[in-house]
Amino acid sequence: MASFDARALRKTVLDMAFAGSTVHIGCAFSIIELLAVLYRSHLRYPGNDPQATDRDYLVLSKGHGVMAQYACMRELGWLKDEAFSGYFADGSDLKGLSDSRIPGLEVTSGSLGHGFSVGLGMAMGAKLRGTDQKTYALVGDGEINEGPIWEGALFAAHHELKNFIVIVDENGFQAMGRTQDVLRLGAIQSKFESFGFEARTIDGHDEAAIDHAIEQLWASSSTAPKALIAKTVKGKGVPFMEHNNIWHYTRLNQETYAQALAAVAGSAS
Secondary structure, three states: OOOOOHHHHHHHHHHHHHHHOOOOHHHHHOOHHHHHHHHHHHOOOHHHOOOOOOOOEEEEOOHHHHHHHHHHHHHOOOOOHHHHHOOOOOOOOOOOOOOOOOOOOOOOOOOOOHHHHHHHHHHHHHHHHOOOOOEEEEEEOHHHHOHHHHHHHHHHHHOOOOOEEEEEEEOOEEOOEEHHHHOOOOOHHHHHHHOOOEEEEEEOOOHHHHHHHHHHHHHOOOOOOEEEEEEOOOOOOOOOOOOOHHHHOOOOOHHHHHHHHHHHHOOOO
């Protein structure tokens, strides 16, 4: 059974990023624990089949964090080792954004704000079919600058989509700077609550807290959709990447790759 160890997942991300000379490391690292808990304890894939008709849905709306999801899919055996060593090489199937042509990735995302609404459509479909499928949409905090997020939130509350959880990766940054400087978000939990969601705020790197909060939200008798606000650190696990937004678009060289691997190996998370 896959363990989804956070250090191993971060190492896989580093290996991919170095092999492919690609970016978006920091925003993958902030969601590692969130994805580890979801795949380990909550997402249902009958027969370990990413295309099972009665599976739960995970929509990575912040599609640029996809290396973290690829790392989890490797743990499940859905992706083979050669896909990682050949990441971004000619002919590679794996892209730098979530691509629905890869089994296990539910949507093609990267145009921020869209994946949230697609996830709501999946949740609505499950409700209409009368299934017990659950839908999770993982969004960035900068992403919720987008108007479609709040239009979708109104839709979710109106239709009482209690089978839906949005998880906000609140790492405090977006591509061009701090969210506080680009467009102040205020109290995100209060905002979702004002739109009719049942909401919780947790430490997004505390796996026990993540697990407990998700269990609490699903155990609620409320018909409201759910929101989990995860306070995270962009670049978590590598000190020189933490809270350093240059790692949104900076590529690893041999030296920084070795330093990052050493930091992850020694990390307690």
